[in-house]
Amino acid sequence: IPTKGGILIDLKRMDQIIEGDESNMYAIIEPGVTFGLLKKLLDDEYPQLRYSYPMAPPFTSVVCNALLSGLGNLSYRYGSMSDMVSGLEVVLPTGEITKIGMCAVSPYWLGRHPLPDLMGLFINWQGTTGIVTKMAVNLWPKPPIIKNAIILTMGGPEDIYTSLIFKLVHLQVCDELAGGLFHYSMSRGMLPVDDIKGMITAIVKVDDMENRSFFLTQLTVSANSDKEFKQKFKLINKLVNETNKNEGRQLFLFKTEDLADIGKKIDNFMELPSQIPSLYDLREGGGLTWVGSYVPLNRWLEGCQRGLKVMEKYGWVPGVLHRPMKTGHYSVMRFFIPLNKSDPEELKKARKMCEEIVDIVLDIGGFPYKVPSWAAKKAFERADPNFVGLMKKIKTLLDPNGIMNPGRLIF
Ligand SMILES: Cc1cc2nc3c(=O)[nH]c(=O)nc-3n(C[C@H](O)[C@H](O)[C@H](O)COP(=O)(O)OP(=O)(O)OC[C@H]3O[C@@H](n4cnc5c(N)ncnc54)[C@H](O)[C@@H]3O)c2cc1C
CATH class of the missing domain: 3.30.70.3450 (Alpha-Beta Plaits)
Incomplete structure (x- = not known):
């Protein structure tokens, strides 16, 4: 949701699976395609192929999840969902519609290489650089x-x-x-x-x-x-x-x-x-939040122990998830925090606790994934200033009028 105001575009009804390519192992989907829909397609028509599924409810969007570098049950082996994106169609803030990846030069949505890799202009930008209207995702062999x-x-x-x-x-x-x-x-x-x-x-x-x-x-x-x-x-x-x-x-x-x-x-x-x-209802009042992050595998234990102490300090039952990613090149560290949504005091306390946990994530050389606005400021303060400068230049180039999701990330 644009924190500085704006309009919301609901892409739910763009829910077509445009193509499944069995031999080249990808599916081209629209943003409204959910994990449930994709699973059904694979089970019904391509039972020898599979995708990586998150713990999220089946009605969440595959495209959105990949754009946010989500993580699923094949992420240990193949990496985050954004590693599985092999082509995009994007509506730019200036109105042009462009393809990204091999699909820009070929009828096949094979991947990013060997072209200049522009996929990164849209992944993890939280909708601030364009709207993805089609995405190809890698499918993977499903052994018997x-x-x-x-x-x-x-x-x-x-x-x-x-x-x-x-x-x-x-x-x-x-x-x-x-x-x-x-x-x-x-x-x-x-x-x-x-x-x-x-x-x-x-x-x-x-x-x-x-x-x-x-x-x-x-x-x-x-x-x-x-x-x-x-x-x-x-x-x-x-x-x-x-x-x-x-x-x-x-x-x-x-x-x-x-x-x-x-x-x-x-x-x-x-x-x-x-x-x-x-x-979703571990506490009275129903609510669940988390600080999810990607951290170095060799600092996971330290981060976990420090984070659990913070949870105890605030009176929360300690809970943390782990998953080495991409055969261990980095790891998920995700503290999960059930809360009573109708208790403003508890929400305030949870926010303070999450802020302390984000500090720990940054201390050990990690970064929060799907970074929310409240954490983005703190997180990017520690970034290489030239990296932040480059992000701002790219944002201005793609979105000269600053109309895309104002208030998200550092914009
Ligand atoms: C109980 C629960 C468990 C979960 N477990 C997991 C898990 O294990 N792993 C995991 O990865 N995720 C998990 N999730 C999160 C989930 O999979 C989705 O990533 C998440 O729901 C995305 O939806 P959202 O409502 O956050 O996205 P939104 O808030 O709708 O969008 C997020 C951002 O992406 C941008 N965006 C959305 N669509 C587009 C588009 N088409 N083009 C450009 N930008 C776009 C938006 O502008 C916004 O900034 C879980 C969620 C729940 C509720």
């Missing part, structure tokens, strides 16, 4: 075997982030590698924690699990044969066992297929896109 496993610890994130995560990303056998620190009470309704509880308490001998948090990491492994899957899982198992032995951790690794009905419930939760109503 896709199974989930979980690594769970009642210790903290350090059980995984001290060394195991670096070994796992180097192993490169997962499609998805993500999870977080969940408090037992908050994960009820999302995960079958009451069912898992019996299993865990029998092994770790905790008798107050309801009052504790656990750190859970989902691993999705795909394969073309059972043999390949078994081999991949064996490698993961070996790393987990070594970590337990060498570092004295208590990490539990299990495949969901070994847990019968409980496993099916966990698989259902992991099947995206999905509606998770319990997630």
Whole structure:
């Protein structure tokens, strides 16, 4: 929403999937196409292809999410959703309609190279440089075997982030590698924690699990044969066992297929896109916000520990998500903050807390993704001034009248 006023253009009804190109593995879509629609197209017509789905509700826009460098369940392997954009059609602020990428010179929306890469003029600009009316997104092969496993610890994130995560990303056998620190009470309704509880308490001998948090990491492994899957899982198992032995951790690794009905419930939760109503109403008054950021993988643990302390200071139940991105070149650090939307005091407190968390993100060399206006000012203050200057020049060039989303980012 333009914070300095303006008009809103609702693109919801531009909801056509223009083309699916099976051989070159992309789909050309309009901005109103939702994750739910795209999933249906793939399931019905291209079952051997897949896309990366976020935890967001199925009615959110694929195009908008990619323009904001969102993250989904193939982001560990292939990177953020903006890495998957292979062509654009854009309406410029001055009225011209232009194509960006190979589609500007070819009937195929293959990608960005080898042309000058102008995609960056529209990605993460939050609608301040043009309106995207078509986008091609990469689709990915969907192997016949896709199974989930979980690594769970009642210790903290350090059980995984001290060394195991670096070994796992180097192993490169997962499609998805993500999870977080969940408090037992908050994960009820999302995960079958009451069912898992019996299993865990029998092994770790905790008798107050309801009052504790656990750190859970989902691993999705795909394969073309059972043999390949078994081999991949064996490698993961070996790393987990070594970590337990060498570092004295208590990490539990299990495949969901070994847990019968409980496993099916966990698989259902992991099947995206999905509606998770319990997630939207964790507190009375219903509300959920988060500080999401991309940070260096080797600073994740430090940032997480500092952020959790801030959450505790403000009286929030600590909760943070992680996902190494693009086979570990950087990582998601996302603190999630349920709040009572109808309580102005709580909103004020949450804002202050989020500001402190953004400082931590910046301190450890990260940056908030989908950066909201209130955080943009603070975040860009630390940027290279010549970078900020260049952004302003580009903005003026593309939008000489300053009509596009005034007030967003630093404009
Ligand atoms: C419960 C929940 C969980 C979520 N989990 C995830 C997650 O795991 N991963 C993830 O990536 N996201 C997640 N999301 C966010 C979601 O996927 C979308 O990224 C988000 O909803 C985008 O919609 P918006 O309403 O924020 O966008 P808007 O506010 O409509 O748009 C955001 C910005 O993009 C600009 N914009 C929009 N459309 C265009 C266009 N066509 N051309 C140019 N500029 C445009 C707008 O001007 C605006 O500045 C989650 C959301 C919810 C509610």
